[in-house]
Amino acid sequence: MFFTPPLATLRRDGSALVILDQTELPWRLVERRLGTLEDVLEAIVALRVRGAPLIGVAAAHGLALALERDASDSALEAAIARLLATRPTAVNLRLALEAQRNVLAPLPPAERPAAAWAEAERQRRDDAARCEAIGRAGLPWIETLARRLDRPVRILTHCNAGWVATCGAGTALAPVYLARAAGIPLEVFVSETRPRNQGLITHWELTRAGVPATLIADNAAGLLIAQGEIDLVLVGADRIARNGDVANKIGTYLKALAAHAHGVPFLVAAPATTFDPACPNGAAIPIEERAAEEVLTVAGLPPGASDPVPVRLTPLPARTRNPAFDLTPARWITAILTETGAWPAPLAAANTPPPST
Numbered sequence: 052m053f054f055t056p057p058l059a060t061l062r063r064d065g066s067a068l069v070i071l072d073q074t075e076l077p078w079r080l081v082e083r084r085l086g087t088l089e090d091v092l093e094a095i096v097a098l099r100v101r102g103a104p105l106i107g108v109a110a111a112h113g114l115a116l117a118l119e120r121d122a123s124d125s126a127l128e129a130a131i132a133r134l135l136a137t138r139p140t141a142v143n144l145r146l147a148l149e150a151q152r153n154v155l156a157p158l159p160p161a162e163r164p165a166a167a168w169a170e171a172e173r174q175r176r177d178d179a180a181r182c183e184a185i186g187r188a189g190l191p192w193i194e195t196l197a198r199r200l201d202r203p204v205r206i207l208t209h210c211n212a213g214w215v216a217t218c219g220a221g222t223a224l225a226p227v228y229l230a231r232a233a234g235i236p237l238e239v240f241v242s243e244t245r246p247r248n249q250g251l252i253t254h255w256e257l258t259r260a261g262v263p264a265t266l267i268a269d270n271a272a273g274l275l276i277a278q279g280e281i282d283l284v285l286v287g288a289d290r291i292a293r294n295g296d297v298a299n300k301i302g303t304y305l306k307a308l309a310a311h312a313h314g315v316p317f318l319v320a321a322p323a324t325t326f327d328p329a330c331p332n333g334a335a336i337p338i339e340e341r342a343a344e345e346v347l348t349v350a351g352l353p354p355g356a357s358d359p360v361p362v363r364l365t366p367l368p369a370r371t372r373n374p375a376f377d378l379t380p381a382r383w384i385t386a387i388l389t390e391t392g393a394w395p396a397p398l399a400a401a402n403t404p405p406p407s408t
Contacts, residue, residue, distance in 0.1 A: 053186065054228040056214035057259065058082075060105055061112065061175070063168065066119055068112045072099045073215060077255030078352060078359045088117035088130055095137040098247065102216020103289045104178045104322060107147030110134045111174050114151050115167035122160035127152070139337045140298055140376050141289040142327040147174055175218045181322040182219030184390035189226025189285070189320055192386075192393075193235055196282050203236035203263070205282045207272060210300035211249040212287030212320065213256045222320040223287045224256070226388070231262050238263045240281060242272050244300060246345045246373065269302050273309040284310045288321040288387075295381030296333030304377040311383040319379075320388040333378035343371040 058080065061070045068085040074097060075081040083099060085091050091113030094100045100109045117130035131148050138144055154170045155163045196204045206227060213221035213228075220228050230237055239257055241264050244250035250266065257264035267275070275281050284306055290298045297303070297319050310317040330336055347369060348361045386393040 053183070053232040054214070054220040054225070054260070056220070060215060060218060061100070061109055063112065063172065066116070068109070068116060070094060070100055070109065071215065073101055073252065074099050076215065076252045078350075085113075086116070087120075088113055088133070091116060092133060092137055095134075101249070102211065103141035103143045103287070103325060104181075104217045104222065106138055106141055107143035107324070108171065108174050108178055108218055110137075110144050111147045111151050111167075111171035114148065114155075115164060115171050118155070118164045118167050122163040124156075124160075127155060127163070138339060140339045141325075142291075142330075143289075143322075143324050146324050150174065178217055178322070179219030181324075181390040182214075182217050182221055182225050185222055185320050185322065185388050186220055186225030186229040188388040188390070188392050189318065190229045190233070192283060192316065192318060193226055193230040193237065194233075197230075197235045197237075200282065203238045204230075205238050205240060205280060207240045207242070207275070207281045207284045207306065208253060209242050209250065209272075209284075209286050209303050209306055210244045211252040211256070213253055215252050215256055216287070221287075222322065222388075223285045223318075224253070225320065226285065227257070227262060228260065231260070238265060240265050240267055240272075240275065242267055242269045242302065242306070244302060245269055246349075248349070249300065269305075272306050276306075276309040276313050276315055279313075281310075281315055284315060284317045286317075286319055288319050288325050289376055290330065290336050291319070291321060291326045291387065292330040292332045292336060292381075293326075293328050294332045295384060295387065296336070297379045297381070297384060297387075298333065298336045298338070298376045299379065301374055301377050304379050307379040307383045316385040317379075317383060318386055318388055318393075319384055323389045323391060326389075333380065336376075336378065338377075339375040341373045341375050343369075343373060346371040346373050 072081045072083040213224035241254045254266045288297045350359045
């Protein structure tokens, strides 16, 4: 394997699930033990577990935990419904639970807990393999740029789509890790990704892996693209509609707009499970609205402190909007990288069906 994550993002420990708590990053590495369905629900909603692929795998494990207590038909459906309600935008969650239902529903209740754990583990392995294949699909784009340039390839990314958000090397960062392993000179520009600053996790992740990374404010991306400082934009996805429209972390749309305006390739990296054939276009994708506190506060580490603390950004009550995702039209996407290769976008214009899952 070209890249081995330094720590498992989730793993089974007996009848519990142990996760890497992402709300503690990048300040410290903390593992959290989840022993019940309620623990998993809280972890997903609170973004202790985040990243579309990882959410799906975590939910599959959460269902196994629920069935340890009650494996009846009614309990199975109730647990699936509760897990589905945690994050409405990412389609991987629904697909992971549908796969569990297909395995579990025909079985007698006594056999369901063991089968649920086995299916959850299969999904974990599958996600890791998909990440590596996505990396190989994206590598030629970086290689081509490297042959043309007399300096390191400059890649802009948004949010966190690396090993922290998956069970493997990541989606958007998998080609970066593979290029690094191949000795290709590169630099990654990482946008902070307000309001939850998941870009800080990407910067931390890349720096730990020895990949040159430059952290920028979200609003700096357009200028850098316009000035020719960015050679390639590479992002992940939470759901991809049938026509190739992409829902991804809020702020992606503006980067796609700037890249389109200045002729910079804009690539989306995601497993085929991210395609939703039942969703005709981006307008049909539900957009999650999150709590106002995410906009009104920011976490930071005061001088001399060992633990980060929340800091309020406005002294007065303030009305907010906090959509967690935005929509990028397929016509602005150069290609979509999946484990089956690079797919042209817009898919509808190319008369190309979404990759098979």
